[in-house]
Amino acid sequence: MSDLRISEAFLYMDYLCFRALCCKGPPPARPEYDLVCIGLTGSGKTSLLSKLCSESPDSVVSTTGFSIKAVPFQNAILNVKELGGADNIRKYWSRYYQGSQGVIFVLDSASSEDDLETARNELHSALQHPQLCTLPFLILANHQDKPAARSVQELQHMVSTSLTRGQTPGPLRWEYAAPATGPPGKSPILLLN
Numbered sequence: 001m002s003d004l005r006i007s008e009a010f011l012y013m014d015y016l017c018f019r020a021l022c023c024k025g026p027p028p029a030r031p032e033y034d035l036v037c038i039g040l041t042g043s044g045k046t047s048l049l050s051k052l053c054s055e056s057p058d059s060v061v062s063t064t065g066f067s068i069k070a071v072p073f074q075n076a077i078l079n080v081k082e083l084g085g086a087d088n089i090r091k092y093w094s095r096y097y098q099g100s101q102g103v104i105f106v107l108d109s110a111s112s113e114d115d116l117e118t119a120r121n122e123l124h125s126a127l128q129h130p131q132l133c134t135l136p137f138l139i140l141a142n143h144q145d146k147p148a149a150r151s152v153q154e155l156q157h158m159v160s161t162s163l164t165r166g167q168t169p170g171p172l173r174w175e176y177a178a179p180a181t182g183p184p185g186k187s188p189i190l191l192l193n
């Protein structure tokens, strides 16, 4: 076959590929939502998001500042902005709330009483914050695989004492999800709104 015939054949193949792709049309766009993910350091925010993105848990390190991950689901993409939970970062959390369409709060169910009290205060502030108080709010009680993990009843009590939102809270819905790390099990999740 001459060089001319070969290039004609490639051109024709290009045309066929182009036509196949064009006729197929682009896949329907999935809606995207911007969420903010907060919780004390070590509660497991990065581990949870890494798991949802099918990434290795070995690469998880404490978040300095913030980090954003696009978490793909069948019907939507969640752009989740995780804010590091260390003491010196938490005071800046509220600067990063703007534009959020939903909130994920991760709790360490097995933390010390002092840390749980700090988490409760942060949860309380987030639930009352003007930029978050009307948004769908998900609370994940993580670290349920540990022997020191508090029961759902204890966590429910702790959460309900923080439930003074700027609006009448909708019905509380407890659901369960696989934990971010550790052995298989179920972690309680509370959904508001």
Ligand SMILES: Nc1nc2c(ncn2[C@@H]2O[C@H](COP(=O)(O)OP(=O)(O)OP(=O)(O)O)[C@@H](O)[C@H]2O)c(=O)[nH]1
Pocket: 039, 040, 041, 042, 043, 044, 045, 046, 047, 048, 057, 060, 061, 062, 063, 064, 083, 084, 085, 086, 106, 142, 143, 144, 145, 146, 179, 180, 181, 182
């Ligand atoms: N046993 C157990 N360990 C967990 C769980 N979730 C996270 N971890 C571990 O807790 C440690 C801290 O997890 P991270 O995901 O970095 O916590 P983080 O909330 O992102 O912390 P900061 O980024 O510092 O705010 C890691 O060693 C995780 O492997 C869990 O459900 N069970």
Ligand SMILES: [Mg+2]
Pocket: 045, 046, 047, 061, 062, 063, 082, 084
């Ligand atoms: Mg982190």
